[in-house]
Amino acid sequence: MKILYSWLRDFVDVPDGPAELGRRMSLRGLALEGLEPAPPGDAPPGVAAVADDAVLDFDVTANRPDCLSVVGIAREVAAVYGLPLRLPGVDATGHLRSARLSAVASDGFTVRIDAPDLCPRYVGAAAEVRVGPSPGWVQRRLAALGVRPITNVVDITNYVLLELGQPMHAFDHARLADQAIVVRRAAAGERITTLDGKSRALTADMLVIADAARATGVGGVMGGADSEVREATTRIVFESAWFKPQSVRATARQLGLRTEASTRFERGADPTAQARAMARACALLEIIGAGTAAGTLVDAEPRPHQPRTLPLTHAHVEGLLGMPVPTLEVERLLEWLGFAVRPAAPLAWQVTVPGWRPDVARPEDLIEEVGRHHGFEHLPATFPPVFQAPAASDARIPRDARVRRAMLAAGFSEAITFAFIEETAAAPFAAGAPALRLANPLSETFAVMRPSLLPGLVTAVGHNRRHEQRDVQLFEIATAFAAAGERRMLAAAWTGAAAGDHWSGHRRDVDFFDLSGVVETVCTMFGVTPSFAPVETAWLVAGRAARIAADGDAIGTVGLLAPAVADAHGLPRGDVVFVAELDLDRLTALAPRAAARVEVLPRFPSAVRDVSLLVPDSLSAVTVRDTMRAAAPPTLVSVREFDRYQGQGTPPGTVSVSLRCTFRAADRTLTDEEVATAMQRMVAAATGTLGAQQR
Amino acid sequence: MATLEELTRLVSEHEAAFALALAEVDAAPATARAAAIEALTVGWTGRKSGRLTDLMGHLPSLPAADRRAFGQLVNALKSRVEQALTERALAAAATKRPAGAVDVTLPGRAPALGHRHPLSLVREEVQAIFTRLGYQVLEGPEIEDDWHNFEALNMPDEHPARDMQDTLYLAEPLPPSLQPPTAATTTRPGRRPAAPQPLTLLRTHTSAMQIRHMEQHDPPVRLVAIGPVYRRDNLDLTHTPMFHQCEGLVVGHGITLAHLKGTLLAMAEALFGAGTPVRFRPSFFPYTEPSAEVDVGCIRCGGVGCPVCKHTGWLEILGSGMVHPAVFEAVGYDPATVTGFAFGMGIERVAMLKWDVGDIRLFYENDLRFLGQFSK
Secondary structure (H helix, E strand, O other): OEEEHHHHOOOOOOOOOHHHHHHHHHOOOOEEEEEEEOOOOOOOOOOOOOOOOEEEEEEOOOOOHHHOOHHHHHHHHHHHHOOOOOOOOOOOOOOOOOOOHHHOOOOOOEEEEOOOOOOOEEEEEEEEEOOOOOOHHHHHHHHHOOOOOOOHHHHHHHHHHHHHOOOOEEEEHHHOHHHEEEEEEOOOOOEEEEOOOOEEEOOOOOEEEEOOOOEEEEOOOEEEOOOOOOOOOOEEEEEEEEOOHHHHHHHHHHHOOOOHHHHHHHHOOOOOOHHHHHHHHHHHHHHOOOEEEEEEEEEEOOOOOOOOEEEEEHHHHHHHHOOOOOHHHHHHHHHHOOOEEEEEEOOEEEEEOOOOOOOOOOHHHHHHHHHHHHOHHHOOOOOOOOOOOOOOOOOHHHHHHHHHHHHHHOOOEEOOOOOEEOHHHHHHHOOOOOOOEEOOOOOHHHOEEOOOOHHHHHHHHHHHHOOOOOOEEEEEEEEEEEOOEEEEEEEEEEEOEEEOOEOOEOOEEOOHHHHHHHHHHHHHHOOOOOEEEEOOOOOEEEEEEEEEEEOOEEEEEEEEEOHHHHHHOOOOOOOOEEEEEEEHHHHHHHOOOOOOOOOOOOOOOOEEEEEEEEEEOOOOHHHHHHHHHHOOOOOEEEEEEEEEEOOOOOOOOEEEEEEEEEEOOOOOOOOHHHHHHHHHHHHHHHHHHHOOEEO | OOOHHHHHHHHHHHHHHHHHHHHHHHHOOHHHHHHHHHHHHHHHHOOOOOHHHHHHOOHHHOOHHHHHHHHHHHHHHHHHHHHHHHHHHHHHHHHHOOOOOOOOOOOOOOOOOOOOOHHHHHHHHHHHHHHHOOOEEEOOOOEEOHHHHOHHHOOOOOOHHHHHOOOOEEEEEEOHHHOOOOHHHOOOOOOOOOOOOOEEEEOOOOOHHHHHHHHHOOOOEEEEEEEEEEOOOOOOOOOOOEEEEEEEEEEEOOOOHHHHHHHHHHHHHHHHOOOOOEEEEEEEEOOEEEEEEEEEEOOOOOOOOOHHHOOOOEEEEEEEEEEOHHHHHHHOOOOOOOEEEEEEEEHHHHHHHHHOOOOOOHHHHOOHHHHOOOOO
16 A cells, blocks of 8 residues: 555654654554655645655555555554544544535435445435546645546545545436435346446346446446546535445456455445545535535445454463563553453453454454554564474475485486476376366466476476586476375486596496486385386387386386477487386385394305306396296395396397306305305206206 | 886896706705795795785886886796796606506596485475474375365455465365365364365465364474465566475464564574574464564665665565464364464575575576585
8 A cells, every 4th residue: 555655644743754654664564565755746735745755655464454545554653653643524624624514405316225234334425516637736645646636526536535445436416317326236137337438247246336227336346437427517426335345355356347446345444434434525525626515415324333342351462472561551552543442350351443443353353453563572582382292294204305315316406396287298197097187277388287297307307408408317306196196206307428527438328227226226215126117108218118116016117208208398309318207105105114123244155156148138137037036045145137248249139148146044154066056056947948048 | 216227137136046046946855856846936926925926016116118128027037937947846746756646636536416406405494493493394285175275274265365365276176085184083173164175276375284283183283384385376586386385383372472483583593594684573364363474684785775675674584473263263272272373484485585596487497507506
């Protein structure tokens, strides 16, 4: 809310300049968001111009509709400085004078409220007017607060809205059929052309202000074009009413129409302010020479406002704030803000809430008023007592931290990408079921929840490749989404060098085994031994893609990114990108539960034997390994490939594989014969069942 | 004022002195020669106090017309000195190199460590601060129902405060069974809906976790919840539709606003350094009463006022307050016997202030030139 410093001074004699005022108000709940010099121009007649006039922009929180007005802010300022507040008096002289209500004679129009649930109060008054431009000082004040001056009559309604926070409207009296004002719900199919020139369809739950024939305004939102005040208008009817916040809010939202008026009604205008505002508007008519109120003010109030009274105890105040506030201070602060404070018992009060504070509904709300005006700066900085030992944190947090450390050590940098992606990007990863769509996405780029972290991560790789990065290693730990729920995933992408350039040797590009090795390392951290099997997926190149499993459960994939997918994510053509994804939640579930116990170190030496076999290259390594392991005695500790060769010396269709077998017994040193027999059996199994040849 | 003649003599004297020193070095035993050459190099060509540097210092005392001639004289001497020293240094190095020596100045094979994401660094720092203060750290579901994200937090449908956070909704709701059970299994009274609700939205704040936790646990409570949140905000310098939040909640007997202030000031100092100006200022949130915001002194201008802080000298880092009694009623806590405080802070915001990041979108580009600057 923008406030003109000199306008504020109409109501309170602020001793500080605009900057210092803004700083002090910020500490009391009205945060200063901007401070600019005021536009030059006239001061109201009889008021001295302020030298360094300024526009203060306060951030008014959603609970304070009263502060969407100069007087509302002035009341806060008066409380902060302990100064009296001068409201625009109904009897005062000068530019702040309001009309003497009793002097308003004969009316010439009627008001009927058919929907008192949505409009419990409607004040109307007729006036003879001479439509023309407002004087400079009115135009300047409106413009400073961001409202465009139009004509003197319309400017008065806006002036009162800005000054008192009560939205007003002016109808052309001649254009009201039967000079009647009827407040009712819209009829089904009814239409109205609003002041902005747009024709709008109304629904039966919207409140309209109508004459005898048709709707002439949308209640609390915007007036109708038909009854708009024009230059030729000579007689008007001012409206000053109270509309139900929920109704105005729903109507404004349905019509897609937000106005200065609807903003104030939505948050809750002061239900006691309507007659005051009308008096002010009539006075302004005379002050600026725009006309004279004619006839009696009509105040239709079928459901009078019942002020709220709340109990408050001194113990509650100090107990919630955690600082001492003397009882006299509690009373003084509340009264300054317009609350009526009545002692109810020793150290307890009954507090009546003024109409302009719809936000104050509980004792805690009163305590906030006391705390904020006594000053949060007086709060001691203390710490909450510990009542019990803290419970353990979510187990995913330390787990993810461990995985993160492993990935960083393996040379991957950490990425964070958006959880929503393009529908086409998600499609290859969505495993049959469509990805979760958003009802109101910001754009097609953010249309569905990612079924995998890979699309986002690959996009990040593409960004880096287009920005001078030849070697990219990225990982992300985040949530993937599916109709079956949320899963915590680890994704990794690797392109470029496997081993960085070094003067001692040649650069080697990343291959499948670099990334499958990283997967193996991560699984091993969980005590899980992964197995890899060929797989066909939409995003990986067949033949260089594996499904990762443990104990028969699929836990992820690893492989070469399909060129079509790489292309779709903006990677340069021909880029070789390996990607992997692991389901960390499933990995956690597969991790051994038993508490780890240290194994006794072996007391006897192990025996190591190497063997080279020529095997058909269609056989997978795991088959050879498993066949040999099946034929081995329990003393076999491990069998693992240490060399693999294909080329000169290997007949076509075969590959030379060298395996290192380690044997050990817990209770004795193994003899050469024992080990030789075991090796013979294992080699025999390979040659017999797999057609391998020993080299 | 010196004359060119005087200074030319001075240059000659220097040349003679250097020849003498060089002869001494040549006469030194082989083992001491390298050190002697090093000492001579520093003494003559050192940038701060080398004799040649001092010699050149006489330049301003000459008439402008003679300066060029003097400069040439000194530079010629300098190159003769450097040549002599380099020749002797190379010779000395060749004689003392042991067998099998490697050139230790070649680059080593440094294992390439990955870089941390700054948001992850801030997150870990916040976790560490609150773990130290005895809080448990929680995560929670990112797809939420209306009850946990809004209703239970004193934001019923049609509440103006819902405008404060523009929400992203799922096209088709998911069954409530996908999230941890809450309402159906809680025996405490409370304002909660009769049956668990379908999951319809992306959580707009981590505050939803307050409700989930309180529904399942009796007081006292002492937790922080961290994770991504979502709002329908267009991408610009300070907004992204996904960002990260850290939520804190403490509930127990006699918890006060002063406890909140102490806790938040301690956190701000831990994050931004001791002595950082911090202020605690009234504000409004539907789920707290009283409510407060915390500002830190503008990092960019030091509090003088600049465009970053909108000339106020302060930057807001978080919202907080005393838990609203309506929130306690929603989860079946008795507001007459317990009070509590809560706060919510944007991780991106902290990272932007901490490292002077001007554009929030940098966090989501994952540019290695950006990430490469974070290696803790």
